[in-house]
Amino acid sequence: MTAPIPHLVDHASLIVHGPDQAGIVNEIASLVARRGGNIIALDQHSTGPSGGDFFQRIVFHRPDLVAALPDIRADLDETVKPMGLEWRLRDLSLPLRMAVLASKSDHCLLDLLWRHRRGELPVTIPMTISNHTDVADDVRTFGVPFFHVPSQSGSDKSQSEAEILGLLKGNVDFVVLARYMQVISNDFLEKIGVPVINIHHSFLPAFIGAGPYRKAKERGVKLIGATAHYVTEELDEGPIIEQDVVRVTHAETAADLQARGADVERAVLSRAVLWHAQDRIIRHGNHTIVFNT
Amino acid sequence: MTAPIPHLVDHASLIVHGPDQAGIVNEIASLVARRGGNIIALDQHSTGPSGGDFFQRIVFHRPDLVAALPDIRADLDETVKPMGLEWRLRDLSLPLRMAVLASKSDHCLLDLLWRHRRGELPVTIPMTISNHTDVADDVRTFGVPFFHVPSQSGSDKSQSEAEILGLLKGNVDFVVLARYMQVISNDFLEKIGVPVINIHHSFLPAFIGAGPYRKAKERGVKLIGATAHYVTEELDEGPIIEQDVVRVTHAETAADLQARGADVERAVLSRAVLWHAQDRIIRHGNHTIVFNT
Amino acid sequence: MTAPIPHLVDHASLIVHGPDQAGIVNEIASLVARRGGNIIALDQHSTGPSGGDFFQRIVFHRPDLVAALPDIRADLDETVKPMGLEWRLRDLSLPLRMAVLASKSDHCLLDLLWRHRRGELPVTIPMTISNHTDVADDVRTFGVPFFHVPSQSGSDKSQSEAEILGLLKGNVDFVVLARYMQVISNDFLEKIGVPVINIHHSFLPAFIGAGPYRKAKERGVKLIGATAHYVTEELDEGPIIEQDVVRVTHAETAADLQARGADVERAVLSRAVLWHAQDRIIRHGNHTIVFNT
Amino acid sequence: MTAPIPHLVDHASLIVHGPDQAGIVNEIASLVARRGGNIIALDQHSTGPSGGDFFQRIVFHRPDLVAALPDIRADLDETVKPMGLEWRLRDLSLPLRMAVLASKSDHCLLDLLWRHRRGELPVTIPMTISNHTDVADDVRTFGVPFFHVPSQSGSDKSQSEAEILGLLKGNVDFVVLARYMQVISNDFLEKIGVPVINIHHSFLPAFIGAGPYRKAKERGVKLIGATAHYVTEELDEGPIIEQDVVRVTHAETAADLQARGADVERAVLSRAVLWHAQDRIIRHGNHTIVFNT
Structure with missing residues (x-):
């Protein structure tokens, strides 16, 4: 197995996108915070205030990230998927x-x-x-x-x-x-x-x-x-x-x-x-x- | 008084910055959602995962924004200020x-x-x-x-x-x-x-x-x-x-x-x-x- | 009649182009010198050493340019035209x-x-x-x-x-x-x-x-x-x-x-x-x- | 000895610069033509019509260039040097x-x-x-x-x-x-x-x-x-x-x-x-x- 990239250990990227709706940013930020993550970069783009598309990329730091990934994934399936949004989560230390x-x-x-x-x-x-x-x-x-x-x-x-x-x-x-x-x-x-x-x-x-x-x-x-x-x-x-x-x-x-x-x-x-x-x-x-x- | 810019009515920008700490994004996103705002643009920059500086700009849409501004401002003073962060909020329709x-x-x-x-x-x-x-x-x-x-x-x-x-x-x-x-x-x-x-x-x-x-x-x-x-x-x-x-x-x-x-x-x-x-x-x-x- | 542009009085541009052949630059430079002109800018481009096309732009200064133009034009017709080349000459002070x-x-x-x-x-x-x-x-x-x-x-x-x-x-x-x-x-x-x-x-x-x-x-x-x-x-x-x-x-x-x-x-x-x-x-x-x- | 660059055989660059004066371009073009060279690129720059500095780069093609170089150099010393100009000549095929x-x-x-x-x-x-x-x-x-x-x-x-x-x-x-x-x-x-x-x-x-x-x-x-x-x-x-x-x-x-x-x-x-x-x-x-x- 490839050695992890040292300065990116415990760093994850989370991409979420789909139909825009009120409260998405809040929902995702809550989820990350609840699971012990600290958001260190966030980019977000919406194509319009109503009926548009929503795109977001978060990078968060979470001590002992690997152990927490299954729970975070389960949370995302539970909260984000029902909103009609797609997500992907990556451990950035794995090239x-x-x-x-x-x-x-x-x-x-x-x-x-x-x-x-x-x-x-x-x-x-x-x-x-x-x-x-x-x-x-x-x-x-x-x-x-x-x-x-x-x-x-x-x-x-x-x-x-x-x-x-x-x-x-x-x-x-x-x-x-x-x-x-x-x-x-x-x-x-x-x-x-x-x-x-x-x-x-x-x-x-x-x-x-x-x-x-x-x-x-x-x-x-x-x-x-x-x-x-x-x-x-x-x-x-x-x-x-x-x-x-x-x-x-x-x-x-x-x-x-x-x-x-x-x-x-x-x-x-x-x-x-x-x-x-x-x-x-x-x-x-x-x-x-x-x-x- | 200057006429508001039509396509920016009910749009506000919120800048928050100060010492980075866990949960800021979540705190602010909750506050905006609680007061009926929908985040339509978010940029965030941190200089490091610990001990760094945090900078964030949100644009949100809130029907009847003008009526809600005093409450949002009070909320910001209550939650964001005690974290040692500075904030500024602007009605973007007012040039x-x-x-x-x-x-x-x-x-x-x-x-x-x-x-x-x-x-x-x-x-x-x-x-x-x-x-x-x-x-x-x-x-x-x-x-x-x-x-x-x-x-x-x-x-x-x-x-x-x-x-x-x-x-x-x-x-x-x-x-x-x-x-x-x-x-x-x-x-x-x-x-x-x-x-x-x-x-x-x-x-x-x-x-x-x-x-x-x-x-x-x-x-x-x-x-x-x-x-x-x-x-x-x-x-x-x-x-x-x-x-x-x-x-x-x-x-x-x-x-x-x-x-x-x-x-x-x-x-x-x-x-x-x-x-x-x-x-x-x-x-x-x-x-x-x-x-x- | 339009007033001439002061700093361009007595300045002319001469464009010559056509089939490349040995000695064109020399021929044109001689002609300009013979008629009292001093070349102050020259750009030249050829598409190849044999069988190519030749392009040249000269800017020259000639005291009392207006009086000399008819002679220079006659010279160009006599020497440059027979070589199969096209030319155009302009008094740059006339906008x-x-x-x-x-x-x-x-x-x-x-x-x-x-x-x-x-x-x-x-x-x-x-x-x-x-x-x-x-x-x-x-x-x-x-x-x-x-x-x-x-x-x-x-x-x-x-x-x-x-x-x-x-x-x-x-x-x-x-x-x-x-x-x-x-x-x-x-x-x-x-x-x-x-x-x-x-x-x-x-x-x-x-x-x-x-x-x-x-x-x-x-x-x-x-x-x-x-x-x-x-x-x-x-x-x-x-x-x-x-x-x-x-x-x-x-x-x-x-x-x-x-x-x-x-x-x-x-x-x-x-x-x-x-x-x-x-x-x-x-x-x-x-x-x-x-x-x- | 280094092999010459094939497509540059018989190509020379000639740089001439010094105090500007009437007829330089003509002088150099004549010299090159007289010695059998065909100018294929020429760039020239003068800082002003009188009392300025003159800069020129010529690339010329001359069959059997190597044999002609001594004569061209002698010509340059004879005609260009007395005008107070400096020159340098290079066989471009020699890297x-x-x-x-x-x-x-x-x-x-x-x-x-x-x-x-x-x-x-x-x-x-x-x-x-x-x-x-x-x-x-x-x-x-x-x-x-x-x-x-x-x-x-x-x-x-x-x-x-x-x-x-x-x-x-x-x-x-x-x-x-x-x-x-x-x-x-x-x-x-x-x-x-x-x-x-x-x-x-x-x-x-x-x-x-x-x-x-x-x-x-x-x-x-x-x-x-x-x-x-x-x-x-x-x-x-x-x-x-x-x-x-x-x-x-x-x-x-x-x-x-x-x-x-x-x-x-x-x-x-x-x-x-x-x-x-x-x-x-x-x-x-x-x-x-x-x-x-």
Whole structure:
């Protein structure tokens, strides 16, 4: 079993969301206080005073948290569930297990591995999987296992996806596509059963199809962006977690734009992964509530 | 009496801060619920799980708020004060009264007047005061009274400050120095008794004394910034509310830098004023907690 | 006749572009030197060492410039034209005449008028035209004529466009659409015969059709942008001049996004107008070369 | 001898600067054309039409460049020097030799090594030197030699500086201090005789002395910045090459600010190194002209 993160021992995050109604904050604060917890961070968002949606994230400290968790969970089922609200509770000292899928590009992958080694990402990384072997040595330098699962030729990816599923299933809490250049099937998404985070380039306006940097260059865009989002059935259309841009000029070639794009991609992805690992994100419809301040 | 802001009728903000202790959130949430309020926004910040400081801003909706305010205030004195916490409660439908002091530059002043007319700033503007008359016509075009109080020559400003105090006293809830190029005395600050917000240019590194844009040009800075802060006894050293920068190049003259600086000054000041008017800021020691998301 | 801009008297800008070939810079520099000009700014961009495109902007100072212009123009026709290159030469002390078309929104319009009064935009503004009367008083406060040309109902806009053309024709050097909410016909574009600059909101990804801010809110975008571009036959698809973004959060409503969008729109449009007025932009294919440093 | 960079073979950069005078651009363009060169990029900056300073960077392509360099150099001495101008000419296909000095922090160092491996930095890295051994393994993973030169205790650093000088002297064209936490003596600067680039954190306002992140936290700054500059005798006061900032909030601890600072430090330093390696920077007085578009 993974060692707990020392400074987060006895710290829990509690997410509650659902239809807004009078007294929710009070109900939850009472419950936490009754069970000996001290709230040290609270973010709350409502979409309107009546008939709106309610979203809340609490971080509380409770000495001997592990012993108290079953009672707190029972309380939540008893009081919060009947109000039509969903909840999730996490012991923040237990790092999430994150798998990284990559192809040939190393910029997003290495940034995640380096931030993890540096102690910036509260996760463990049980494995990295790639359809190429280019990044194998780098990954292993960081002490992370590397598995090579070559892509199948043709449109049927079921065999390679099955192999990846066999490696991931039960071993990870979320998956990061760090410039993984293979389409993920809906079947895979259903079977994996954990959140999948993707990063892709973004432009204003958007350029559809192949060669986006060439098209962006032809249109003379002045900004290059990146978007990190949860993967859903509709390719690149899932809830946005984070976005950013960098400024470019006419003097930069399509290759330059791509290099600048890589910089913003790794920055955006690392923030999205951090916030997911800290349980700061609530998915709702096709967007996210990110409690990151 | 000023007309209440329609969409904020029956909305109150409650700020509580002081030494952190178990159960504060619960205590306040109970109090609000007991008095018929429904919390629709809550931001909370603690500096540490034990021995730290606690800061909280709640916005709640309560039908017939005005009638309930005395009881809520009594409750707060009874329960929150004994815990060593400070509180303040505001009916958000009643706009704060803001005075603007300016000199010759119009960029910050006009942006505030325009945003107010546009409905972006929940304030009334009973007056603008200047030590020059350059901006008089513009101010009056916006339907705002303009008063001219010439600066005294010499270092003794007591007479002109007394005249300004006479105009402001009792008529305003806060004062904005929108590029007001006169030093404010400590005596004035004490007597005025309401918060004063100032804007000034900022550089990395800082350039002390006269001609900062010329010095910044000589050092070849690549960023020009602005800082909005509360005015305290130590000039330009009060708690920072907001900051921002714009990028500049070697091709820009000191005059260009000043024009770019004006753009970032008006943007930063208007955000600081908005957050103050919405009661989103808690001053603590020499810094601020700004609940702006 | 308009008074020349004092500090730009005897300053000219010369734009040359076309197929790259050895010796162009030399040829042009010789020509300018021969005619008594001193180059004080030069920007040059080539898309490749062979078979590429060449773009150059020179600013030169020449005592008694006006007297020398005919000879310089003759020289350019003689030496530069035979190389297959296009050129344009402007006396920078003569401000371009800019018309602004607006509808009900005032944020872009007022920012242009204010920057003009402040001396930041080297243009004259002979008129503002709107299909509404909301902004009439504000425009006239700045001493700028205002004309009201109501929109025609139905899809045939030929009569109102003819009226606008009648006002503009011969009186202006370029037109700015400052949130002018009417579609411009290709016929109008051909007849007006001067550059038209437009501003519109931009998102990553793009949201097509009505209610873009609502759609952006539903998708949970984290950035709101604006794009200034030259108007071509394809609506909102012309060469991009400038873009920028601001950061937004889940806590902001669609109305908030729109207000933040207005801030970035006015900033982006004012930069695009400035660079056009300073003759810093070369259109090429569907993009621009902007020499702005 | 280092292999030339393939796509830059036969490309040269020529920097000329000094007192402005009529005809310089023409003179230099003629010279390059006469010797068979084709100008493919040209940036020029003058501080004023008369009595100002002139700065120019040309990139030109010349088949069989190496054979022509002696003649071009002789021409420059003959024509440009007598005008009181300084010049420098570089074969851009020959990468500069860069040494990196680091201490325990790896963020700036690794980013440089990674960008170099990726082909983004046109340099060779003959060595990395540190006063600690923490980064040794990482450096060697990138195939770069690592030398450990422990710091001397006490204020006399002459022996360790002599050891570092012995390693660097004759082997490198510039030195990068990538969070090297030792003061460099003026004696060292004089003896090393090549440019030295440093990176340090920057705040608005500046916080002098030890614990800057703690002080920034106490003052509640909203932006954290970094500045890359050339090292001169006055510590941290040399000509600025590049700067940038990131936004922070009250919710972030001093440790968080430091982590965000590390992100902006590595980004700013890598841009400064790139521009230096591409010979885009002219030092003048205490500032820089950076031709980076």
